[in-house]
Amino acid sequence: MAKQKINVGMVGYAFMGKAHSVGYRDAAWAFPDIKAAPVMKELCGRNESAVKEAAELFGWERYSTDYRQLALAKDIDLVDIGTGNDTHKEIALAAAAAGKHIFCEKPLAMNVAEAKEMVAAVEKAGVMHMVNFNYRVVPAIALAKKMIDEGMVGKPYHFRAVYLQDWIMDPEFPLVWRLKKDKAGSGSHGDLNAHIIDLARYLCGEFDSVCGLLKTFIDKRPIVQAQAGGLAAAQGSKEMGQVTVDDAALFLAKFANGAVGTFEATRFAGGGKNAMRFELNGSTGSIRFNLERLNELEYLSMTDKPEYQGWKNIMVTDGSQPYAGAWWPGGHIIGWQHTFVHQVYNMMNGIADNICPTPNFVDGLKCQEVLEAVANSSDTEKWVKVS
């Protein structure tokens, strides 16, 4: 096969580095019709021994420790940014300046100003860019989008979404980077609300204005002693430090099309592991989804006869459904990791076709605008227009 090869250089090798690696490794295998094949060329990270080990384990050809050199490397076509939020901008600007395509983790940036700079940079460079709102490519959500586009939901009235987790409820859980504003930008807000804001834009429409509330339930935590491995492995010391991000972020929204919405992200909902759930109600139908059962989509048609109306649980594993045909026969479910493969598939096709895929940096910026409006609203205790 004389398929185009896209050499990938990835920065970051922790949780997201592992997940992105799956995407690059499996995309060409799962989708024989992919238009360009990713090559796992270089993995980059600050800790040399750790990045070396990760590169071997995940199957990257080489490793390095300076993202600036990676961005400049002649044989790298695409820079993947899977690092902490505070470094997205600088890496993206370096990559864009070097004319590399960019695949960036969400949230795109620390704030709107950064995001605007990043959008300007990729547009000036004329490169392909994508932001990893990977839930758009959950087959069930892609099917939901198709159904909405076919009119099966009608005029939207309500969008309600929650993203519930519980991993920091223990007061002894230490002060990891995700709980520091200078590293993470925000807490549950940028981490979790970013996803449901993007899905709201994708499935319901653009935001008009928001009113929100950011809340920190536990504001002092043990300072991390030494953090090797993931967040879970972090050990707290006896010294306490200040939590500077939100534990939970709730907001109401008015959409440009007249719909209204409720949004809630939290790390304090016991029993929520990765419980991103949303429901959309429109004039002709409703749609429901739960990420912890991501192979299923629930749909209710208002056009059914009243006596036969009900929520239909559609298993989204059939070859006729988006992305599902790449995998297994109907009923053989896929997992969370498969979304990364779908994202890479779209990114590769975008590069091959020279058509910027979605969701891209513009979507990342629009999400950032909503995030920032909510944060402003929380400070001012008023409704805030989304710019």
Place this chain on the structure above:
Amino acid sequence: MAKQKINVGMVGYAFMGKAHSVGYRDAAWAFPDIKAAPVMKELCGRNESAVKEAAELFGWERYSTDYRQLALAKDIDLVDIGTGNDTHKEIALAAAAAGKHIFCEKPLAMNVAEAKEMVAAVEKAGVMHMVNFNYRVVPAIALAKKMIDEGMVGKPYHFRAVYLQDWIMDPEFPLVWRLKKDKAGSGSHGDLNAHIIDLARYLCGEFDSVCGLLKTFIDKRPIVQAQAGGLAAAQGSKEMGQVTVDDAALFLAKFANGAVGTFEATRFAGGGKNAMRFELNGSTGSIRFNLERLNELEYLSMTDKPEYQGWKNIMVTDGSQPYAGAWWPGGHIIGWQHTFVHQVYNMMNGIADNICPTPNFVDGLKCQEVLEAVANSSDTEKWVKVS
């Protein structure tokens, strides 16, 4: 309103007596279109003080202690039999001989021979008769029947049903009458399988042959000291006695129409409280039901496009659905007791129209034939034809 009055005399005042009383009390109120109105005339039981108290509590006009006199009473139109299984026949024969209509608890009799005698008696007497397979009038099941009749399930392939309870799993639970063959006829088999056999006949078709297994897990239990109140209140002594009925009864079935079935009744399924569940698969659709969520019916249409196929959970509380219009607005669920009201509604209409309602003694007999064939199969370890 010059509506016909039907004077009811009921024998039995325990669990079933209470439930039947609800039926008589609520039928005319819930269904203003009922064709004849039941009057709660006389409650009959062996223990005078207990029956007196029950009559007052449940709202019966008078009480008595001899069912033979009740059967002969001039002002009684309908005899209701809610007693232990070993007395159904004698009471029914007395009532039929006196020309009374009869509403009898299930299972109809202790065995096929008794059931045949009872059918002969009511047919000879020309009275209306009904057997209380009350699950036929759960709105969701009545809706299922309607859907089947409309072809929404097609040619049946599979019927599978379980009836799971767990109330006698504790080895200290005493030897109540339901665990004695001479009183109850059988254990889980006649008590629980009777229901799912009737539903199989109603929704899937007549039985051809069966192969089954009756099992007693705990065969000795404390003898009851004194049993006042319901089964739950029974106290065991230190003396042990023999359990003479099955704790569980499982069987396979071949239906006359070519479908096949699995059936299981048990009182040893931890977590099953009143978990009667069935599923019917046909050539064009499938239906599922769970008695612990009796306001819901699940349906899957094989005629939906594959990408939109799924189990639809229909809430059966809408005025357009069977029986549901008698109660509350959609979404306001009803309970188990409401089935007794629906049964009385059908019984009253049958009497007024002089058309024997269903399920009646003939259904009771057919159910008994299946029960007996299964028991024979358990003894002979072979398939047995249902006569």
Place this chain on the structure above:
Amino acid sequence: MAKQKINVGMVGYAFMGKAHSVGYRDAAWAFPDIKAAPVMKELCGRNESAVKEAAELFGWERYSTDYRQLALAKDIDLVDIGTGNDTHKEIALAAAAAGKHIFCEKPLAMNVAEAKEMVAAVEKAGVMHMVNFNYRVVPAIALAKKMIDEGMVGKPYHFRAVYLQDWIMDPEFPLVWRLKKDKAGSGSHGDLNAHIIDLARYLCGEFDSVCGLLKTFIDKRPIVQAQAGGLAAAQGSKEMGQVTVDDAALFLAKFANGAVGTFEATRFAGGGKNAMRFELNGSTGSIRFNLERLNELEYLSMTDKPEYQGWKNIMVTDGSQPYAGAWWPGGHIIGWQHTFVHQVYNMMNGIADNICPTPNFVDGLKCQEVLEAVANSSDTEKWVKVS
């Protein structure tokens, strides 16, 4: 039995009149330990022929057409108010002035001012009073309260509740009284949010401040031609009129104890029939409930070992659980109507003991304060303190 009799005079005979009648009819029968027995003495309504028919059907001894006379009737002990919201106050004031106990439908009043007048009146009169937030006595919710009181939820962090209905989504649905501000006070807000506000107070704590949004999706509807029977039977004419209440009402809340909440009431959520659902997350556990499956309560304990943690679906039909023992053996579910019986049980016991039951007019007032704060917030687009 020389049990005290409480003569009830009820105003209103539509949907709520039917439901309250069930309460009075069944309370003494279901709860033999009730301390005073209600007598269904007089039903009152403006339309004489309709009230006469309802009185016969529901089993009231007599009927009348003037609530002022009912309030003054010597043989009436308790006045039940099941009328439209705009008449609650006047009837309650008349009843209190006459020294009658009062059982009033929710929302208590049209606004805070009315509610305050009503509280003052019953306190001055020294009568027993109750407001029908009937969901407090759903067995599952009463069990939730018990679990919370036992510390099984811990310090509350999140309360989120929705009350989803869909009965007016059709633009042809006519302009019934519930859609007119002068009759109903508000739309989904007072009708539905009133319930979840009360439950939040009951289960989570008092409100500190709120920020909300009232929304009308369809603001013109066919004027009602002639409305006989319930809302469903209303027929629209060709002339259009203005909808003056909210179709949906959403708000965020801060509780006095530091918890935060989201609330949403709507009549535009396709598939929601009576879908009141809430979830409470605390430091040691979480609780979830869905009114369409009211016999179930979900609980998650944070004290379980991580490997065995999960949402436990407790069937609340066991004799050991609140109110459930009055009905049937475990697994035999009850319906929505049963909550009215439990309310009457509590009201009767309150009268007999001369201890004002809960929820009472004070709870009704506090709910009204939250409702009004939300409405103010919707107007001012700011957070509003709950007085």
Place this chain on the structure above:
Amino acid sequence: MAKQKINVGMVGYAFMGKAHSVGYRDAAWAFPDIKAAPVMKELCGRNESAVKEAAELFGWERYSTDYRQLALAKDIDLVDIGTGNDTHKEIALAAAAAGKHIFCEKPLAMNVAEAKEMVAAVEKAGVMHMVNFNYRVVPAIALAKKMIDEGMVGKPYHFRAVYLQDWIMDPEFPLVWRLKKDKAGSGSHGDLNAHIIDLARYLCGEFDSVCGLLKTFIDKRPIVQAQAGGLAAAQGSKEMGQVTVDDAALFLAKFANGAVGTFEATRFAGGGKNAMRFELNGSTGSIRFNLERLNELEYLSMTDKPEYQGWKNIMVTDGSQPYAGAWWPGGHIIGWQHTFVHQVYNMMNGIADNICPTPNFVDGLKCQEVLEAVANSSDTEKWVKVS
């Protein structure tokens, strides 16, 4: 890392070939503690162009077309058999004769006689052997096993399992190899019941005797014109041929420990995609599982207080649970394919430790004995002892 390498030669490249490839590719990456690393050395199949293409796509180093040569190849350590059932024996015997370890798809063989020959061969050769009952290594099922071993279920009373599919319900679906007895041995029985029989042995205990029923609903189907690609791609001609296997296979079982069971496999249950579900009831607890939601395990403890008893839905994605720690943070679900990785992990460790892993050929033989007893019972219409 000087980790031992195990060179794998795999026969078969269709559905199972793809799935096994995932196992070999991901095992060392997902489990850094694996004791030996598989090398995807050679893929073997009869159609040269197809096997060449598959080898490239799945990442095998080389390909071949004669399994006999593969078995003899010096550099092959492990032979993987993912072919049709009728060739398992001959390949296994060749591999064992050559001293190769063997990983074989289920069912192990066409019948008991073949399976015995295979067990004898591997035991004589002293090689490691495994049969791919991959559902044992679903994290939820492995957790169930752990809970059972810890006494959380107690003495088993009931095991009930169904395996429901619907992919051949269309009468136009052609006569693929899976519907021919000479190729497949049996239909749903060996394909689906094999899995639930193995799980019953794993979780409940050994079989004593069985009574079953094999059923073919549609006995003539269009002969396949040309079958390229998977089963789904098969095209039927106008000529009809005889279906020689069962469409459904149902049986009852008595276990050696006194438990009883029901089993049902079918390809005619509309809505069942890969709906393998089982429930185990024991004296102290119950367990439920559904393969279409394989990240969840339901558990009910009989030792909970009655008021708090209920089915607990445990999400099995936490690092503390079997196999789950290899993947993602809690709540990030895995898919069906991950079971193949777990199997390879166990196989590699077995080889490295020279301890034969389970489930192995002995388990495959025992499963075959149950399958054959059921088939005999279906012929004789009697209970049959499992040898």
